[in-house]
Amino acid sequence: MKLLKIFCIAIFLAITILSSFITRPVTGQLVAEAPAGFDNLSNGLTSQTDFQSDLATYAEQETIADGLGPVYNAQSCGECHQNPVTGSGSQVTELRAGHLQNNQFINHPGGSLINDRAINAAIQERVLDGNEVRTLRLSLNTLGDGFVEAIPDEILIAISAGQPLLSNGRIAGQVVFVPVLEANNSLRVGRFGWKNQHASLVSFSADAYLNEMGITSPLQPTENSSNGRSVAAFDTVADPEDDGDDIEIFARFMRATKVPPRDTQLAATNDAQNGSQVFNLIGCAICHIPVMVTSPAGSAINGGSFIVPPALGSKVIHPFSDFLLHDIATGDGIVQNGGALTRNKIRTMPLWGLRTRDRLLHDGSALTFTDAILRHSGEAVDVTRNFQNLSTTQKNQLLTFLRSL
Numbered sequence: 338m339k340l341l342k343i344f345c346i347a348i349f350l351a352i353t354i355l356s357s358f359i360t361r362p363v364t365g366q367l368v369a370e371a372p373a374g375f376d377n378l379s380n381g382l383t384s385q386t387d388f389q390s391d392l393a394t395y396a397e398q399e400t401i402a403d404g405l406g407p408v409y410n411a412q413s414c415g416e417c418h419q420n421p422v423t424g425s426g427s428q429v430t431e432l433r434a435g436h437l438q439n440n441q442f443i444n445h446p447g448g449s450l451i452n453d454r455a456i457n458a459a460i461q462e463r464v465l466d467g468n469e470v471r472t473l474r475l476s477l478n479t480l481g482d483g484f485v486e487a488i489p490d491e492i493l494i495a496i497s498a499g500q501p502l503l504s505n506g507r508i509a510g511q512v513v514f515v516p517v518l519e520a521n522n523s524l525r526v527g528r529f530g531w532k533n534q535h536a537s538l539v540s541f542s543a544d545a546y547l548n549e550m551g552i553t554s555p556l557q558p559t560e561n562s563s564n565g566r567s568v569a570a571f572d573t574v575a576d577p578e579d580d581g582d583d584i585e586i587f588a589r590f591m592r593a594t595k596v597p598p599r600d601t602q603l604a605a606t607n608d609a610q611n612g613s614q615v616f617n618l619i620g621c622a623i624c625h626i627p628v629m630v631t632s633p634a635g636s637a638i639n640g641g642s643f644i645v646p647p648a649l650g651s652k653v654i655h656p657f658s659d660f661l662l663h664d665i666a667t668g669d670g671i672v673q674n675g676g677a678l679t680r681n682k683i684r685t686m687p688l689w690g691l692r693t694r695d696r697l698l699h700d701g702s703a704l705t706f707t708d709a710i711l712r713h714s715g716e717a718v719d720v721t722r723n724f725q726n727l728s729t730t731q732k733n734q735l736l737t738f739l740r741s742l
Contacts, residue, residue, distance in 0.1 A: 366633045371484050371652040373598035375422050375693075382483065382593040382648040391590035394583060396423050399550050401456050404578025407568040408452035408462055408561055409551035414587060417476035417549065421693055424594050426478040428696050431549070433671050434468045442470065442672040442680050446565035449671050450548055457571050460563035472669035473700040474531050478690050482529065483592030485656065485687075486538050487631035487638065487649045490526040496659045500623060508623050508716045510661025511682060513675040518543060518556040520640025528660040531699050532673045533684050537639040542587035546579060553577040554584050596654055597690030604741040612738025615731050620720035624685045625657040657688035657742065666714035667698050681715075691742040706739045707732075 634650030
């Protein structure tokens with residue numbers, strides 16, 4: 338336990354120092370806290386008028402005439418990202434499936450994503466027999482993702498390299514490089530999606546527009562199938578159905594959102610403050626990292642396709658995540674990017690805004706914080722054991738801290 342405490346403190350301090358070092362000496366820019374709030378107000382990237390216009394587009398209900406479907410999950414971004422305000426997470430899930438053969442994952446016919454809806458009953462998708470790998474995935478929060486996008490690759494790589502060796506082996510967050518679609522597929526460290534499928538919010542938006550709403554764009558111009566069967570006979574709108582403007586608006590909206598705020602009243606209590614110390618000392622902070630700093634304003638990211646603006650640059654954020662892939666024995670068995678080793682790995686869920694969620698883990702299968710903690714095994718088995726060894730008072734303090742996030 339003492340050794341683990343030393344490791345936890347060391348990794349936390351190292352990351353904080355690294356973040357500050359990358360920002361200050363190189364540019365002279367002082368860091369500042371990122372604005373926080375569940376208030377549907379701009380973080381300063383755009384005017385409030387433009388922010389409200391972008392929010393309306395983000396929440397707009399698509400129709401068949403707009404290109405909705407033919408297979409899809411939702412009619413708008415806001416349908417899945419709305420609690421407590423537009424852009425947050427929700428209890429809405431998507432369904433994925435596939436098959437394991439000779440220890441290799443094989444996609445379900447038509448791809449691992451099984452769309453829940455269709456514009457015609459003849460093309461309704463469903464999980465076919467023989468695809469025993471099945472999982473739900475909760476809709477993630479997108480508030481503050483502009484700041485996440487602005488985290489330098491170097492910080493995420495350094496975090497992975499610095500994660501400690503514990504009794505069960507190394508806590509080894511996996512870095513996955515993924516293509517930035519709007520930058521001719523140049524590679525960058527993934528950080529968005531349960532499998533770190535994307536590194537940029539434009540790429541993320543194009544992916545969601547296609548896979549969640551069935552609307553094609555120049556970055557994702559090909560319609561999905563229905564369990565591997567063509568849906569062309571039901572598709573009345575020429576591809577690409579969006580000219581690319583909407584995905585730019587979705588990305589701009591997310592970049593302009595504030596980060597999820599703490600419950601400041603609860604966070605100020607002795608129990609929450611003591612619980613924060615327990616969180617660090619038992620090892621939670623090794624992966625759920627409390628502090629990061631974004632790239633300086635003027636930095637070119639996403640293959641040079643985006644320049645970090647002052648509203649997002651040199652900002653301190655508290656995501657409580659390392660944005661890396663880990664095997665903590667809750668993985669979904671699906672391979673999307675990063676190869677076979679990622680099959681049972683999941684991105685560390687950012688804990689900011691945690692108090693707004695009533696369903697936890699990637700699939701919503703845990704309904705209390707204690708349930709979710711006890712489900713952690715694999716790389717996190719020592720941390721879970723440390724939690725089990727806490728006194729009742731310490732456990733309650735930790736839970737109070739989590740309720741303040």
